[in-house]
Amino acid sequence: MSERLIHWKNLYSFVKRVMMKCGVPEESAHHVADNLVVSNLRGIDSHGVGRVKRYVGGIKDGYIIPDIAPEVVKENSVLANVDARNGVGQNAGMFGMNLAIENGRKEGIGLVTVFNSNHYGFAGYYAMKALEHDLIGISLTNSEPLVVPTFAKDAILGTNPISIAVPGSRNRPWVMDLATSVVPRGKLEVYDRLGQKTPLGWATDERGISTEDPAKVLNNVLHGYGGGILPLGGEGELHGGHKGYGLSMMVDVLSGVLSGSNFGPDVIFRKEGAVNHPRVGHFFMVLDPAFFMGIDAFKKRMDDYIDLLYKCDKAENCPRIYVHGEKEFEMHDKRAKDGVPLDAKTVESLTGFADEYDEEIEFMD
Secondary structure, X not given: OOOEEEOHHHHHHXXXXXXXXXXXXXXXXXXXXXXXHXXXXXXXXXXXXXXXXXXXXXXXXXXXXXXXXXXXXXXXXXXXXXEOXXXXXXXXXXXXXXXXXXHHHHHOEEEEEEEEEOOOOOOHHHHHHHHHHOXXXXXXXXXXXOEOOOOOOEOOEOOOOEEEEEOOOOOOOEEEEEOOEOOOHHHHHHHHHHOOOOOOOOEEOOOOOEEOOXXXXXXXXXXXXXXXXXXXXXOOOOOOHXXXXXXXXXHHHHHHHOOOOOOXXXXXXXXXXXEOOOXXXXXXXXXXXXXXXXXXXXXXXXXXXXHHHHOOOOOOOOOOOOOOOHHHHXXXXXXXXXXXXXXXXXXXXXXXXHHHOOOOOOOOO
8 A cells, every 4th residue: 555645625524524433522523633634734744644543542442531521620811720531632722722812812811721631633733723813822732751851761751842823914924833852753653654764863772772763662662661752952962952851841840740630751541551541731821912012013023033034144055944834834735735645554544444434535546
């Protein structure tokens, strides 16, 4: 089986139907499907529909409760703490982000923490929701232990992403969305699916030594054998690995410790061989630029800033300077027009679900 192309609308519809067959209510199924397909459209294939297997498996194993709704535990006009009740991560994420947006529109700032959740897809999805209201959006989440602290051998931290989305006017919004590790887990999964070696400096084996074998790293982390992904900056302190280590812990403090959720090595769905609710934590913040100045004035200042970057003298053999999010917006436009490419293993996984749930998946080729 080889790579296939599929129109994003067909892909969205298929994923939504599969999730509903797993007992996920329609609105929650929409959040899952939209998050995954937007990720593929933006070229973030590590967090795209290849993850359907993970969510279906989580529902079957019982650590994701498909039909439960989040609850607000405590709130005021600005702050809120939400219990996801071990439900679908994307549904909890949208509940939390929408609440932050609602408070941000009224008060100029909204901050929401979510506990007892599950993997919520790619962080930028939630930050970008604020753009629809001319707001700045921030989204953080902790995740299962995959990252080794600087000078350590075993994975303790998650890849713990940070995303911020800022509106502009004549330029596209500035959208930063990055893991606090050298690469996210999904990138290793992509290399493993394609049977490719990873570059040295991405991850370590059970001895804490850099390795090119993504399958070994994923297996070692799954079974607790040692090793894992390196923090942003890489090994040791020479290239700033300790800074990525600190950023990852910061995300965990705000998402896990502050929310009342799990943190560090406890964010796992299997513990001592048994199914375990990972109790993932999220953090959402929204800021209204109009509080500080008129929104049009703010957008112009952002456009002017981005223009400064575009006008920089380019390094030799570098034809273009990008700003964060720009490549992803351009990829979105291309794939929305030409189709979303899916690698062979993802195609195999999705066609397996089509057979299992008696659903049709329609490819372009």
